[in-house]
Amino acid sequence: MTTRLPRTIPWMTIAFAVALFIPILGTRFYTSVATDVLILGLFATSLNLLLGTTGLVSFGHAAYFAIGAYVCAIAMKTFEVPFLLALPLAGIAAASAALVFGYFCVRLTKIYFAMLTLAFAQIVWAICFKWNDVTGGEQGFNNVPYPDLAWMEVLPGLSRMRVGELYFYVTLVVVCLCLYVMRRITNSPFGRILTTIRENPERAEFVGIDVRRFELAAFVIAGLFAGLAGALFGIFNRGVFPDFGYWAKSAEVLIMVILGGMGQFFGPLVGAFTLVVLNQQITSYTEYWPLVLGLLLIVLLYAFPAGLLGTIADLVKSLRGRRDA
């Protein structure tokens, strides 16, 4: 055997290049699914910064997604703030909320931490649900405008595209930038310290780490990126609803992370892809899709306890180990 696979395959670049062609080669439906996957992938990856990296189980991550979505949508529609300003504003708002809520949450551990994140998320949901004048209440906040993307038509290949397709490219660029930043953070000295907190908070404390402060920092960063995902999603969905912050949304993103594999940086993205596609496919066959989805998830979680990507990574590792031996 003289052929050797390269040690590192630039998966990210390949995926990005392939994604560029989705609106050109695929239908509107595929473009829409791809946008959905990208945004939820970003959302799930932000949760994994807590779950997989720091070892904090948040049951209320949807709160920051919802805050980001409402802030961006309200800024763009009610106050006519341009997208380029509304997007960072949404991120800052979500991060600020995470700072306040997180301040209390990191004082608790394990299940108590999880319950408090859930409690704060339900408060956010209740506010969105009741504050009719600002959020539109139960009816949601509808007719969120797309950003002005007419300028993109001068770019080669994009001249005759619909706004939904142009928005896919906007999403692709923003999500990839966010993933790049989160990957840098995960692999940084700060990220290494977060993994020591996951592994053994007592020991981390006694190498001189202020564990609570680092947990709070991780919580704020995760909130920031969840907020950016929410902002993108509100526009994509053309409306923002209280359900964005409901516990079911928090559970959904938790499932994505676990399904894809929380030990892998791109696991949550794979989880988002799997869940969105399964959802689409099953819904077109039966109205009992939650039942089928639930059964499928149980099978998948039993078959791949390390998550889909985690299992593949283990497989590749053992194959390589055998070849090198």
Add this chain to the structure above:
Amino acid sequence: MLEISGLRKSFDGFVATSDVSLSVARGEIAAVIGPNGAGKSTLFNLITGHIRPDVGTVHLEGRDITGAAPHAICRMGMGRSFQRANIFPKLTVFENVQAALIAHRRAATDLWSASRDIFRDETHMLLASLGLGPQAEVTGGTLSYGNQKQLELGIALAGEPKILLLDEPTAGMSSVETAETIGLLQRIASERELTLLFTEHDMDVVFAIAHKIAVLHQGRIIAVGRPDEVRADPEVRRVYLGEQHA
């Protein structure tokens, strides 16, 4: 170096330590011995900030550290190992020690550099001095128990402590591992001019390396002194040593 005076701690009426005073001089190797439940672990937790004393003070190099948070006390130059090997089990041996270096050298707030190669040489040097060089890429949790305790020592040493508190450094070790660990501790203490305070069950270990021994019994110190003084103390013989060295 370390000055403990009048420490008292009770839990729901049970007095775990009562009026414990002890001073450890720079470069000294001091041991705290006592039967199970004598309050050794409580004493250590009081010193390292894991629990707050009801009464009494702890001074490190003249600074009052009573009731300070563990991470703050660690930053002031105190290292610690725990009774059960307390490492980062899913990180590699290299990453375990490297993480401690990141924390100690204040690189922990760096969100942007790649952590892979940071402090690489220092980490490998430290691992080599502990005899863990060949296992650098092994997952910490898969090491033998003795090696895990050595790794924990490495984590503590990465913080370049002035004083090191070791809670039963040879607990759960085979006699070979115990002998290795003792040799290692003595070598490192003299190389780094460390002050050591440790608790230990194995009396052979204690009398082999300690300059000073304090005997704890039912939360009180009943004797302090050089090993030969403590060995001869009638009270100590009665409550403790007699049980083993009759």
